[in-house]
Amino acid sequence: MEFFKKLKDRLFKIDVSKQKEKSKNTFLKKQENLIIKKRKKTINKYVLGLKKSRTNFSRQILELQTKHNKINEEFFEELEEILIMSDISVSLVTNIIYEIKKEIKIENITSPKLISEVIIDKMFAIYTNDSIVNTNLNIENNRLNVILVVGVNGSGKTTTIAKLANNFINNNKKVLLAAADTFRAGAIEQLDIWSQKIGCDIIKPNKSNDPASVVYDAIEKSKKNNYDILIIDTAGRLQNKINLMNELKKINLIIKRKIPNAPHESLLVLDATTGQNGISQAKHFKEVTSLSGIVLTKMDGTSKGGIVLTIKEELDLLVKLIGLGEKLEDLEEFSLDSFIYGMVKGIVNGNI
Numbered sequence: 001m002e003f004f005k006k007l008k009d010r011l012f013k014i015d016v017s018k019q020k021e022k023s024k025n026t027f028l029k030k031q032e033n034l035i036i037k038k039r040k041k042t043i044n045k046y047v048l049g050l051k052k053s054r055t056n057f058s059r060q061i062l063e064l065q066t067k068h069n070k071i072n073e074e075f076f077e078e079l080e081e082i083l084i085m086s087d088i089s090v091s092l093v094t095n096i097i098y099e100i101k102k103e104i105k106i107e108n109i110t111s112p113k114l115i116s117e118v119i120i121d122k123m124f125a126i127y128t129n130d131s132i133v134n135t136n137l138n139i140e141n142n143r144l145n146v147i148l149v150v151g152v153n154g155s156g157k158t159t160t161i162a163k164l165a166n167n168f169i170n171n172n173k174k175v176l177l178a179a180a181d182t183f184r185a186g187a188i189e190q191l192d193i194w195s196q197k198i199g200c201d202i203i204k205p206n207k208s209n210d211p212a213s214v215v216y217d218a219i220e221k222s223k224k225n226n227y228d229i230l231i232i233d234t235a236g237r238l239q240n241k242i243n244l245m246n247e248l249k250k251i252n253l254i255i256k257r258k259i260p261n262a263p264h265e266s267l268l269v270l271d272a273t274t275g276q277n278g279i280s281q282a283k284h285f286k287e288v289t290s291l292s293g294i295v296l297t298k299m300d301g302t303s304k305g306g307i308v309l310t311i312k313e314e315l316d317l318l319v320k321l322i323g324l325g326e327k328l329e330d331l332e333e334f335s336l337d338s339f340i341y342g343m344v345k346g347i348v349n350g351n352i
């Protein structure tokens with residue numbers, strides 16, 4: 001079982017096979033050092049943001065390992081409870097436990113002290129399903145990329161949009177925001193304040209209060225002025241599901257009429273602290289509009305990291321971005337390796 005070592009190698013080393021050649025070339029070496037430095041910075045954000053989840057999960061696993069000196073049914077019952085309590089759905093937990101049992105038989109593992117790596121390995125395997133998980137945003141150069149952002153009130157849409165726009169601007173992209181949440185008083189102003197803070201252009205409602213017309217104006221402006229990215233903020237809740245459905249339908253129609261293969265991303269923002277409740281809300285959204293991925297916010301505020309697995313299982317969607325704090329720089333592209341490392345760092349050597 002070398003799962004943790006392999007994970008660390010993937011995260012912190014560039015390409016082991018070229019190690020010898022690399023050291024000869026100082027320019028390459030410098031470039032590699034820069035990449036590693038950047039990577040470490042990102043991983044560190046995961047490590048800091050996932051502190052609550054990690055401490056909670058690792059502590060429980062370590063306690064379980066010390067409490068039992070044999071791996072038996074009682075051990076598995078307690079493990080099952082820990083996994084369920086960390087927001088992994090019951091069906092997935094059953095699956096993970098089944099896989100762990102199979103593995104310890106093959107590897108002939110009898111001591112609970114050696115099981116943590118098997119647990120992590122199986123959780124990882126369930127997520128990837130032995131295939132490569134692509135969580136990149138569908139953004140291309142030389143076209144207008146339209147990103148529609150939806151989700152319930154307070155899930156973190158507007159904040160995420162500001163963080164995302166800020167990231168794009170830092171990467172020299174020309175970004176326009178569309179304030180299409182005309183339902184909630186104060187929503188436009190909130191996005192406006194962010195746009196000023198990050199130095200980003202914004203389209204606000206003109207005469208009418210119709211979100212679709214804001215979107216129309218925003219697309220016109222983006223096309224005319226060669227923007228790279230248009231991000232659309234939407235209302236979290238309307239009077240009822242039909243209204244929400246109609247509004248999102250209308251917005252999508254306007255977008256498609258102007259750019260047939262857009263929106264290039266329809267991201268659902270999900271508050272990680274809401275657990276199963278958030279998952280049910282997400283299912284409602286999935287029924288009313290097509291989605292391309294999840295932004296999981298407030299991961300820093302919860303102690304339950306298992307929700308990432310449950311999202312994939314129950315919504316059949318991947319987490320593409322993860323919110324690890326309230327500040328502008330606290331949004332990261334989702335990396336399964338960094339996430340798992342942030343969740344279990346220290347668990348293997350008992351040093352949480």
Ligand SMILES: Nc1nc2c(ncn2[C@@H]2O[C@H](COP(=O)(O)OP(=O)(O)OP(=O)(O)O)[C@@H](O)[C@H]2O)c(=O)[nH]1
Binds near residue numbers: 151160297
């Ligand atoms: N700790 C933490 N807080 C977050 C994160 N993302 C958003 N928030 C906070 O969540 C709160 C709600 O965020 P908003 O961006 O206003 O949520 P919204 O979905 O736009 O809400 P409505 O406009 O009411 O629909 C704010 O206080 C944010 O600072 C995160 O990743 N971590």
Ligand SMILES: [Mg+2]
Binds near residue numbers: 181233
């Ligand atoms: Mg908002």
